[in-house]
Amino acid sequence: MSLELKNVEKKVGIETHIYPTNIKLEKNTINVLLGSTLAGKTTLMQIMAGLDKPTSGEIWFNGENVTGKQVQKRNVSMVYQQFINYPSFTVYENIASPLKITGVNSDEIKERVGKVAELLKLSAMLDKKPDELSGGQQQRTALARALVKDSDLILLDEPLANLDFKLREELREELPKLFEDRECIVVYATTEPSDALMIGGNTATILEGKIIQYGKTLDVYNRPENLTSAKVFSDPPMNIAEISKSGDTCKLIDNSVQWKSNVKIKDGNYKIGIRPHNITTYKEGNNTVEINGKVLISELSGSESLIHFTNGNLNWVSLSNGIQQKNIGENTKLFMNVDEFLYFDENNRLVNHG
Amino acid sequence: MLPIYWLINMSFKTTTEIINTYSLWPREFTTENYVKIFTDSTWYMGYVNSITYTVFNTLISVAAALPAAYAFSRYKFLGDKHLFFWLLTNRMAPPAVFALPFFQFYSSVNLFDTHIAVALSHCLFNIPLAVWILEGFMSAVPKELDETAYVDGYSFNRFFFKIFIPTIAAGIGITMFFCFMFSWVELLLAKTLTATEAKPIAATMTRTASTSGYELGLLAAAGSLTIIPGAIVIYFVRNYIAKGFAMGRV
Numbered sequence: 211m212s213l214e215l216k217n218v219e220k221k222v223g224i225e226t227h228i229y230p231t232n233i234k235l236e237k238n239t240i241n242v243l244l245g246s247t248l249a250g251k252t253t254l255m256q257i258m259a260g261l262d263k264p265t266s267g268e269i270w271f272n273g274e275n276v277t278g279k280q281v282q283k284r285n286v287s288m289v290y291q292q293f294i295n296y297p298s299f300t301v302y303e304n305i306a307s308p309l310k311i312t313g314v315n316s317d318e319i320k321e322r323v324g325k326v327a328e329l330l331k332l333s334a335m336l337d338k339k340p341d342e343l344s345g346g347q348q349q350r351t352a353l354a355r356a357l358v359k360d361s362d363l364i365l366l367d368e369p370l371a372n373l374d375f376k377l378r379e380e381l382r383e384e385l386p387k388l389f390e391d392r393e394c395i396v397v398y399a400t401t402e403p404s405d406a407l408m409i410g411g412n413t414a415t416i417l418e419g420k421i422i423q424y425g426k427t428l429d430v431y432n433r434p435e436n437l438t439s440a441k442v443f444s445d446p447p448m449n450i451a452e453i454s455k456s457g458d459t460c461k462l463i464d465n466s467v468q469w470k471s472n473v474k475i476k477d478g479n480y481k482i483g484i485r486p487h488n489i490t491t492y493k494e495g496n497n498t499v500e501i502n503g504k505v506l507i508s509e510l511s512g513s514e515s516l517i518h519f520t521n522g523n524l525n526w527v528s529l530s531n532g533i534q535q536k537n538i539g540e541n542t543k544l545f546m547n548v549d550e551f552l553y554f555d556e557n558n559r560l561v562n563h564g
Numbered sequence: 565m566l567p568i569y570w571l572i573n574m575s576f577k578t579t580t581e582i583i584n585t586y587s588l589w590p591r592e593f594t595t596e597n598y599v600k601i602f603t604d605s606t607w608y609m610g611y612v613n614s615i616t617y618t619v620f621n622t623l624i625s626v627a628a629a630l631p632a633a634y635a636f637s638r639y640k641f642l643g644d645k646h647l648f649f650w651l652l653t654n655r656m657a658p659p660a661v662f663a664l665p666f667f668q669f670y671s672s673v674n675l676f677d678t679h680i681a682v683a684l685s686h687c688l689f690n691i692p693l694a695v696w697i698l699e700g701f702m703s704a705v706p707k708e709l710d711e712t713a714y715v716d717g718y719s720f721n722r723f724f725f726k727i728f729i730p731t732i733a734a735g736i737g738i739t740m741f742f743c744f745m746f747s748w749v750e751l752l753l754a755k756t757l758t759a760t761e762a763k764p765i766a767a768t769m770t771r772t773a774s775t776s777g778y779e780l781g782l783l784a785a786a787g788s789l790t791i792i793p794g795a796i797v798i799y800f801v802r803n804y805i806a807k808g809f810a811m812g813r814v
Contacts, residue, residue: 261711311716312717
């Protein structure tokens with residue numbers, strides 16, 4: 211089982227929504243499409259589902275060209291960001307509907323709906339209408355409907371985006387388990403890098419209708435092919451600075467911060483990418499370098515502290531564990547974990563692989 | 565409430581009492597006026613006729629407006645916005661403008677003085693109205709609902725009748741109410757296009773008034789009865805109307 215997009219392109223009028231794209235998704239994988247809003251994730255999913263036709267290119271499923279094959283005749287399920295259920299049906303009828311339509315006999319429907327309802331903790335709500343449920347339960351119903359039939363392809367379009375924080379955390383942990391023993395390809399679109407890391411599997415970073423990089427999620431995260439991919443896969447945004455290297459000494463251009471590095475690259479000018487959590491108010495890792503900054507904003511999110519500061523002409527973002535109170539305008543000292551720096555050449559390609 | 569009270573008050577009086585004395589309630593209570601209406605076929609057929617073409621019209625309007633409204637809410641096509649606006653402008657022209665062409669047209673196709681003629685002529689202003697209201701309700705339903713149904717394996721027809729129509733049931737209820745009301749109260753076209761067979765109640769009232777002087781009690785009773793169908797319809801759709809106001813297209 212595999213899903214392959216061959217040179218798929220989508221244009222609407224003169225605008226290009228998806229640039230020619232090639233990607234092959236293998237069976238029993240969860241594939242995360244990671245990109246900001248309007249990056250083309252939804253369009254890509256609609257093309258995969260057959261709800262939308264590509265302007266050019268082909269879609270192959272299991273070695274069969276399914277371009278233009280009606281969505282009803284493909285075996286797919288889809289869950290949207292909005293909680294989409296059939297308002298006039300009860301939860302039970304909602305979950306049963308994909309089975310009923312394909313003529314599964316009623317005993318089997320009962321059994322399968324019961325099973326999936328239990329899995330998604332909906333057993334007590336089967337007789338209710340969707341609008342009597344909470345948002346989380348509504349989305350569980352939609353998920354149940356997607357899981358009840360044995361789809362070859364399950365598409366989840368930002369399924370957690372409209373849920374509140376707690377429910378999101380909870381469902382995000384459950385999701386990968388739901389797909390564990392299934393023979394199918396799962397595609398999961400999200401704007402949040404943390405979702406991708408949590409779900410694992412494979413990740414494709416997408417920007418403005420182009421797939422930047424596709425590979426194992428951790429590989430894409432740790433070794434982004436280029437600066438764009440690294441930017442897409444970083445939240446809060448990645449810090450980028452220009453440096454010059456001579457010998458084993460690296461130095462920020464226009465700045466006095468310098469450090470020793472054993473990266474095996476030629477001397478010259480580079481860009482470095484530093485993820486916010488690698489700049490902290492305490493020392494972390496074996497090699498750290500100090501950086502002074504003037505605090506712009508200091509905010510708390512949960513048990514983490516986000517400190518925006520300026521150094522030289524650049525604005526920096528740092529993310530530390532624990533509650534680190536800083537006053538606006540205060541001069542402060544932070545530590546950067548040198549081993550985690552990503553070095554990019556003048557073409558924005560990563561140079562320190564591994 | 566005063567005009568309605570006075571109308572009902574009058575309907576239980578004799579014509580002599582109405583003309584000669586001022587009384588806040590009937591001195592000589594009589595139901596004779598109502599008895600006359602329900603026993604005289606020239607009277608009660610007026611109601612039957614009015615209800616017949618009104619129901620016809622409501623059904624035709626909603627049946628025609630459902631697919632049209634769906635197209636407007638779901639598809640983009642050349643000139644869709646202009647067409648939508650043009651539909652509404654039909655609503656702005658006074659029906660009197662169309663009385664003559666309708667009269668001539670129905671006469672020439674032998675539909676003059678039939679229920680269907682009146683029902684069809686009322687579609688002139690009811691279909692645009694129905695499309696306008698339904699489009700609002702349909703656009704409030706996310707198009708992802710359609711897509712989810714297709715993904716689940718529903719064909720368009722099954723989706724439309726089994727899922728979509730129940731989803732916008734409130735909208736359909738409201739639309740039917742408005743079509744019913746406008747068709748029910750419209751007098752000019754209904755009067756112009758009928759003679760005896762399909763004569764509406766309002767026309768019956770104006771004509772009978774002059775035959776044996778002014779029978780005010782009888783007229784008041786007839787008038788009171790014309791309120792009833794509207795009241796019944798309102799009773800059934802009152803919850804939908806509240807919802808409709810909340811959704812902002814009514």
